[in-house]
Each structure stands twice: as structure tokens, then as C-alpha cells.
Amino acid sequence: MTDVVERTRRLLLDELRPIFAGAREWDLTDFPHHFNCGDSAIWLGCLAIADELGITVRSTTSSRTYRRDKLTSNGPIVLNGGGNLGGLYPVHDDLRVRILTDFPDRQVVQMPQSIEVTDTRILDRLKRAIVSHPDFTLLVRDHRSLAIAQREFECRTVLVPDAAFALGRLDRRPPIEDVVLQARRDGEAAAERDPGRPTVDWNTARILSLRNLGRSAVTVADALPSPALSAAVANGFARQNLQWGIQTLSRGRVLVTDRLHGHVIATLCGIEHIVVNDRHGKVRALWEAWTSDAPMATYVPTWRDAEAALDDLVNGRHVS
Known part of the structure; x- marks a missing residue:
């Protein structure tokens, strides 16, 4: 039987192939410029997904360094995944709104997120930006977040595993x-x-x-x-x-x-x-x-x- 790591990795990639069908380039945004190792794993998982799907990551940017003119690929704009959608960490929701507003004519994909609504004002801003965008896909990584997304947002929403599973098996260090x-x-x-x-x-x-x-x-x-x-x-x-x-x-x-x-x-x-x-x-x-x-x-x-x-x-x- 396929182990849980490989099974989950394959499921993630199989769900993403049709979403990125035809894409050859990405602009990958919201780089985690901090010490949270889990967010680094998500970022590297996104790079592994791009590599598996034959996609070139044309540019990378963080919430601190984002500028509209940096995103120049001929493909989707991809937002890094995590657990920061809904007001828990407002800087990331601000970046989503800016990108959706700045690029109404490009496909935007939010990589798998957990949703935790902690600020209704931020949620309302995000809802307005999403409903105004014709090609936004929201990926969520659990059933609870899926239910919130389907209730609050008017967009394509897909349940998929966390992006870090794209890394597959990793080598541990010897215990001490x-x-x-x-x-x-x-x-x-x-x-x-x-x-x-x-x-x-x-x-x-x-x-x-x-x-x-x-x-x-x-x-x-x-x-x-x-x-x-x-x-x-x-x-x-x-x-x-x-x-x-x-x-x-x-x-x-x-x-x-x-x-x-x-x-x-x-x-x-x-x-x-x-x-x-x-x-x-x-x-x-x-x-x-x-x-x-x-x-x-x-x-x-x-x-x-x-x-x-x-x-x-x-x-x-x-x-x-």
C-alpha cells in the first residue's frame, strides 16, 4: 500500500495539474521572510510543485518587497500557502487584496491555506477583492476552511493537502x-x-x-x-x-x-x-x-x- 506521504503528495499534484494546465511560468509571491520553518517548507513545496509541473518561477517577492512591476511572467500569480488568511496575520491579507486589485486580468491562485476569521473588516475587504476578480482560485487544506470559504467567498475553491507535502520523503537527523x-x-x-x-x-x-x-x-x-x-x-x-x-x-x-x-x-x-x-x-x-x-x-x-x-x-x- 502506498504510504501516507507519497499518497498525499500524489493527491496534491493530481489536484493541481488541471488548475495550472497550460501554465509555463509563475510569479510566486509572499515569500516567508521569517524564522518559521513550516512556512519555509510550504515555500519549498511550492517550488517543488512548479518543478513537477514543468513551470518556471519567473519572479519571487515578499509582502515587504512587493511591487506591481516585479510580477512579469506570462502565467499565473501564485500566493504562498499557510495559515494566514482571515485576519490572523493582516499583512498577508493586505498583499492578497493588492494583488487581486493590481492584476484583474491575470489568473491568481492562492496555495493551500487554513482560514481563521479574526477580523471582519479584513474579511470584508478580501471578499470585495475576490468577487471583483474574474479568475481567482482559493485552495484550502482542511474541511473546516473549505466550509468557511464556500460560505464567505465567491470564487473557485478546492480542497487539497498542504503544499509542503510536495517535498515528499525527507531525511531526518539521528536522534540525540x-x-x-x-x-x-x-x-x-x-x-x-x-x-x-x-x-x-x-x-x-x-x-x-x-x-x-x-x-x-x-x-x-x-x-x-x-x-x-x-x-x-x-x-x-x-x-x-x-x-x-x-x-x-x-x-x-x-x-x-x-x-x-x-x-x-x-x-x-x-x-x-x-x-x-x-x-x-x-x-x-x-x-x-x-x-x-x-x-x-x-x-x-x-x-x-x-x-x-x-x-x-x-x-x-x-x-x-
């Missing part, structure tokens, strides 16, 4: 300890989130670190006149960031994480892990849609449940 706990430290963390043990996360980096140097290089490259150099530096940072994330998650023989892409990357790497739901429920929604049969993963609703599941797992595996 028994258990690693990755716990969110931001507004998406569950209200009850004291795992009772030391935790790690990936949203920050030391000033004197290769990750910080890589992100600084992206800033410098953005200011240079060479789009190819800017894209190469940005993509290099994304690869570096993903590898740092893999290294972090691989440290333990068993991982416990409440990050959606902690779960996704661990699944791609074959890391045995427990995934804990987040404040908004997007982890559970993705689990129910695509990964509930992943053999190396166990879902639990709270950190308290995670502690009990971890004890069972560790005892069952005789981890000392």
Missing part, C-alpha cells in the same frame, strides 16, 4: 535524546499549554547564527537589481531554515509538537511523534483531512493528554 517537546509561544498556542518539561520552538534565532545571517542576506539581496540573485538567496534561506527545523525535530527519538508543520515535517521525516491541537483547531483539521492514518503520529487534543500519551509511548518502546 529520548524526547523533544516543541511548544508554540505565540498567539496560536493553546490556552492550556504547560507541557511540564523544557520545550523548543523555531520562531527566533540568535543574532550570531547562520539562520540570522541567512535572513539578513535575503534583506540585502532584495535591494539589489538582480531578480535572479534575490530569488536564489531567498530560496537558499528557505532551504537552510527547513534543515534547521528538521534538525530540531530530529533531536528526540520521540517528538511532541503543537505546530502544524512540526507534525507535517515529522511525518515527512518518519519521526515518531505526538501532535497536540492548537488554539484555533487547525492542527486537528489538517489531521482529520489527511494524516489520521500516519503510522508514526498520534493526535491528542491537549498538552495534558500529550503527557499521558507520551508516557504510554515511552513505556511501550522501553525508552530510558
Whole structure:
């Protein structure tokens, strides 16, 4: 039987082929200029999708560096996926509105998103921009987001897996300890989130670190006149960031994480892990849609449940 990683990758690509039929070029937008390794995985997944479909990524831009004249391909404008549609992170919704307004005559595709409506004013702006655009496709990565999209937006909406699954199998690093706990430290963390043990996360980096140097290089490259150099530096940072994330998650023989892409990357790497739901429920929604049969993963609703599941797992595996 095809494993969950390859099955989900094939499903993603099969759903995207008709959406991008005939496309030879993309403008890929909303580069994640930050340390969230999951967003880097999504970006690299989009590049893998383009490569699989025989599409050249003609330009890349972020929400900070977007200018209308940078998007020059003879093909769709593609917005990076993630969990930032609906007001949770307004800068990304602002970029969507700008692109839909600036390019009424071009196909625009939003790569797979989770939708969380936290600001009705932002939602209303987005709804007006979408209804005014004749060729916008919204891809969502769970059934809950699909229901919201079908209720709120007048556009083509398709349920597909998260773009990071396009990366396929990834190589994990050798474990160096028994258990690693990755716990969110931001507004998406569950209200009850004291795992009772030391935790790690990936949203920050030391000033004197290769990750910080890589992100600084992206800033410098953005200011240079060479789009190819800017894209190469940005993509290099994304690869570096993903590898740092893999290294972090691989440290333990068993991982416990409440990050959606902690779960996704661990699944791609074959890391045995427990995934804990987040404040908004997007982890559970993705689990129910695509990964509930992943053999190396166990879902639990709270950190308290995670502690009990971890004890069972560790005892069952005789981890000392």
C-alpha cells in the first residue's frame, strides 16, 4: 500500500495539474521572510510543485518587497500557502487584496491555506477583492476552511493537502535524546499549554547564527537589481531554515509538537511523534483531512493528554 506521504503528495499534484494546465511560468509571491520553518517548507513545496509541473518561477517577492512591476511572467500569480488568511496575520491579507486589485486580468491562485476569521473588516475587504476578480482560485487544506470559504467567498475553491507535502520523503537527523517537546509561544498556542518539561520552538534565532545571517542576506539581496540573485538567496534561506527545523525535530527519538508543520515535517521525516491541537483547531483539521492514518503520529487534543500519551509511548518502546 502506498504510504501516507507519497499518497498525499500524489493527491496534491493530481489536484493541481488541471488548475495550472497550460501554465509555463509563475510569479510566486509572499515569500516567508521569517524564522518559521513550516512556512519555509510550504515555500519549498511550492517550488517543488512548479518543478513537477514543468513551470518556471519567473519572479519571487515578499509582502515587504512587493511591487506591481516585479510580477512579469506570462502565467499565473501564485500566493504562498499557510495559515494566514482571515485576519490572523493582516499583512498577508493586505498583499492578497493588492494583488487581486493590481492584476484583474491575470489568473491568481492562492496555495493551500487554513482560514481563521479574526477580523471582519479584513474579511470584508478580501471578499470585495475576490468577487471583483474574474479568475481567482482559493485552495484550502482542511474541511473546516473549505466550509468557511464556500460560505464567505465567491470564487473557485478546492480542497487539497498542504503544499509542503510536495517535498515528499525527507531525511531526518539521528536522534540525540529520548524526547523533544516543541511548544508554540505565540498567539496560536493553546490556552492550556504547560507541557511540564523544557520545550523548543523555531520562531527566533540568535543574532550570531547562520539562520540570522541567512535572513539578513535575503534583506540585502532584495535591494539589489538582480531578480535572479534575490530569488536564489531567498530560496537558499528557505532551504537552510527547513534543515534547521528538521534538525530540531530530529533531536528526540520521540517528538511532541503543537505546530502544524512540526507534525507535517515529522511525518515527512518518519519521526515518531505526538501532535497536540492548537488554539484555533487547525492542527486537528489538517489531521482529520489527511494524516489520521500516519503510522508514526498520534493526535491528542491537549498538552495534558500529550503527557499521558507520551508516557504510554515511552513505556511501550522501553525508552530510558
